[in-house]
Amino acid sequence: MQEEPVVRLENVSKIISSKAIIDNLSLEISQGQVFGFLGPNGAGKTTTIRMMVGLISISKGDILICGKSIKNQFEEAIANVGAIVENPEMYKYLTGYQNLQHFARMMPGITKQRIQEVIALVGLDNRIHDKVKTYSLGMRQRLGVAQAILHNPKLLILDEPTNGLDPQGIRELRDYLRHLCRVEGTTVFVSSHLLSEMELMCDRVAIIQNGRLIDVRQLKNEDGVAVSAAEIAFDVDHPQQAAAILGVDRVENNLLIMRVSREEVADINARLVQAGIRVYGIREVTRSLEDQFLEMTGSEQIG
């Protein structure tokens, strides 16, 4: 029997005044991943997230969270979710602690001890009894994360979580999300348009544009090791001749370019050397997610 994915979007569409903001989006996210949701501004990331947490209605299709429909079994489905949608807005006239207490009361079985635990985890011990209006954006973000994880949700949804965080804050958040994912088995769904950030944070990413899914790709394998999507460039004295030997014909700037695995690189090198070709350098042609993303989305306009 196949394991039920934590999130399943089934042909989801959102139509506002006869315009499809989200168009037939299908996606499955299995347990224990950090899943990135990537797209330029206006691609429909936030709209999708709002549908996932039931803030806006789903025009067509359905979203299942742990097998429960957010449409028809809202209370059961949402009980598995912790989320920050856009900015972490809190009750400013209450203290951080009162805010957490407020959200803790809305969920079953959250003890005082758990609240303290979460406060310590996000590092707000010193300021938790101050009013939220005195907090910096970074602290509000931490409080936002705290309210989202209070009930140990199976799925954590964060919309643009790195907005307004300083580099150290981003780093802490990243480490923290990894920890949640590895230790507690939480599935994390993050949206962002910051590509370099996503590359560091996520196991898999989905790229959407104009409400359509363009691509889903694996960035890291099960053990958290980056999946190499890189091409290898061989710097040799006679590229054409070398290409003939290897049976490939892709030569750019006098470099022989091949998409091969790590082991194959050594073999190819050995063959070239045996054939009497001088190899000056072997290196990866790194194409960052950013390049790929721009390649895929760059030509289209926001419409």
Next chain:
Amino acid sequence: MANFYKLVLNENMKIYRRARTWIMLSILAIVSILMPFVFFMAGSQENPSVWEVVLLTMTFTFFMNIIFASVIAADSVASEFSWGTIKLLLIRPWSRSKILLSKYISVILFGILSTLMMFGVTFLFANIWFTYDVGSTGLISSSWSAMSYTLMILGCKYVELILITTIAFMISTLFRSSTFAIVLSLVVLFSKDIFLLLLNPDKYVWMKYVIFTQMDLKGYIDSPVGPGGSTLAFSLIVLAIYYICFLVLTWVIFNKRDVAT
């Protein structure tokens, strides 16, 4: 499931942790002390009785009470939207109907609290400066005892309070603007008498079915026939229908609404 009582506790926390709420309650308390005091200082030969002082004072302070309760009601839903906290509130394992109900209950509880406080303070201070055994000043209708007459008037005003705060709560939910909700509910509160003057229900029969006409039940204390020849039962049914419609509309819209930006 966590229990519903905690949701009401949350809503109460959000009302009573705000300085504004205590300022409003303080103003009510101060006015409730000042008014009897002014009557006492102005004390002429015709000394009013305790119940008359309570009635006179509360005729005025109840107006403020309704305004303040409307402010709380108008802010209850609209402020969650303007702060953006509605997004965090609605993604909990509670249906929207229950969340809205907890808000409505907290608003009603505030109305009860402010009314009881006001009555308690006024009554206490009226007892300090006035006595019961004085000749009637004609303020209180002779067919009732002073106490039951006063309490009945207050009961009628309380019905008005519930209706006005429900309207404020409805508009707050419908338009997500607390300013609009406060203004509109106050317009209802202040303009209903003008409406009745302009469109006399004795002349225009349809006015009998308009909420403005029926909102004030005080007339029935002295006379069994109300505006436009309607009876008490008729008035109550009209009010109940309006009340239910307001609530249904509020709940339906809140459940259907897309929460975006």
